[in-house]
Amino acid sequence: MKVYLATFGCAANQSSSEIMASSILEKGYSLSNEADAEVVVCNTCTVKYTTEQKILHKIKQWGFEGKEVVVTGCMPEVQLEDILESNPDVHIMGINSIADVCSVLERIESGEKGLRVSTSAPEGFLNIPRKRFHSSIHICQISQGCDNSCSYCIVTLARGPLKSFEPEAIVEDIRQAIAEGCREIWLTSQDAAQYGNDIGTNIGDLLKQISAIEGDFRVRVGMMNPFSAYPILDEMIEGFSNPKIYKLLHLPIQSASDKVLQRMNRHHTIEEANVIIRRFRDAFPESTIFTDIIVGFPGEFDEDAALTEEWVKQIRPDKVNISRYTPRPHTKAWDFRNIDSRIVVERSGRLHELCDSIKLESKEKMVGWKGEVFVSKKAKVKGFMARTDAYLPVVIPQEEGVSEGQRIMVEITEATPGYFIGRPL
Missing domain, CATH: 2.40.50.140 (Nucleic acid-binding proteins)
Known part of the structure; x- marks a missing residue:
């Protein structure tokens, strides 16, 4: 059987696809290109409307081409009706069920139709063979889910509450990856700073345990929300202090207006985010700051957008991921009144220009380093x-x-x- 594995979205999805790819090959199936595939396993993302629409179009197209389609990832958990409307014949595999991919393929091969496979607890994410996108980079998922409920975010609904994986399992997973030749480790989750809240530990302690692993390697820590990082700031910075940890802080503020943050249900103020950044820069003068900003969230006025622009001028983050707000189903913000799209486009364009100019200035200063x-x-x-x-x-x-x-x-x-x-x- 020829299988095409289509992967959309975050590093956690990439990790899941690496694991499924290895299982598929070990079972004796072949990984194929899209055109020649008999079965497509589509690992979906639903963070953005544009990505969702692209996936739904592909699911429909594969059905017209006579391919069997297995849909997994975030979308089946929250948008099953949309998927079935695009292709009523798809097979559905829950986001926690990546270990079942070969049993699903076997059942498809035997002629079963409309499979629905789901597992309540995440299984098969650590200490399991994988076919990596990059042979020297290991993506280690440290937790599944999130305990916060940002009013715009559908991912929490898709992945469920926080389930941190045990530190011993994570350390062993990374140790094995290093033995296999990996030299860069990506720690991925929905919020790295939430790690351990449910099992009595924290990301700082985990970084210490990872740093103690023998070998010459580097660790990239994934996104951390300000409201999760602020209470453990001392432990977090101590964990980052080891030379094996890249001095990269990915801290999405989403807005510099406290009024907008409150409507977003973000549970932090912009000053708390600033404290985290100042402390991180004080501890690691040669550090990099990434952030995410949503433009045009319902209730954002010109003065709120101006606060965000001023924040960018003052903090000068090294990279800003800018997203125009689009409502996601089942979220609290779905019922909010949206801002005129022309205003959102204008604000987004202005912010892009500002961020690009700051980025260019910072880059030019590095020449000769x-x-x-x-x-x-x-x-x-x-x-x-x-x-x-x-x-x-x-x-x-x-x-x-x-x-x-x-x-x-x-x-x-x-x-x-x-x-x-x-x-x-």
């Missing part, structure tokens, strides 16, 4: 992708004398929109 980088993987075209301690991307065009997992001194000679170019010293 000399320091140590960690070589994490092969570059897309030629050479290798390396990272500074602050996770800044540096492409080293040459291949001779450079290898994954190596630490080398470089000089940044050029800044492009997406990365720096460096030459070994």
Whole structure:
């Protein structure tokens, strides 16, 4: 049986697809391109309306082409009716049921129709073989779900309440990945700072245990919400202090207006977010700050948008993921009155211009920088992708004398929109 694995969305979905890909191959099935596939396993994302619509279109198209379609990921948990309307013949596999993918394929092969497979607790996410997207990068999911309920977020409804995986299982999963040759570890979850709230630990303690693993590797910590990070700020910073942890803080503020944050049910003030950033920068002067901002949330007025723009000017984050608000079904904000789309487009465009100008200024200042980088993987075209301690991307065009997992001194000679170019010293 030829199987095409279509993956949409976050690093957690990528990790799930890596695990399913390995299971599919181990069972004796083959991984195929989209055109030749007999079965499509679609690992879905429902964070954004545009992604949802693309997936629904593909599900319908695959049905017209006569392919068997298995839908998993977030969408079946919250948008089953939309999926069935696009393709009534799909098979559904719950978000926690990735370990069942081969049994589903076997049942399809035997002729069963309209399968519905679901598991209440997450199973098969750690210490299991996988076919990685990048042979030197291991994506480790440390928890499933979230205990907060942001008024715009559908992911909490899809993935359920927080279920932190045991530290011992995570450490063993990473130790095995390093033994297999991985040199960069991505910790993924819906909110890394919530990790351990349900099992009496926290992300800081987990980072200490991971850092104690033998070997030369680096760890990228995933997104942390301000309301989760603020109560454990001391422990979090202590966990980041080990040189094996990239000094990257991904802290989505979503808005710099406390009034808008309250409507978003974000449970933090912008000043609390600022405290986290100041403390992180004080502890790690050469650090990188990522954030996410939603533009045009219902109830956002011009003065609220101006507060967010002023915040960007003052904090100068290194990267800003800007999203225009779109209502998601089953969320509290679904019933809010939306802002005129023309206003949202104008605010989004203005914020993009501001963020791009700040990013360009920061990049230009890095030209001529000399320091140590960690070589994490092969570059897309030629050479290798390396990272500074602050996770800044540096492409080293040459291949001779450079290898994954190596630490080398470089000089940044050029800044492009997406990365720096460096030459070994």
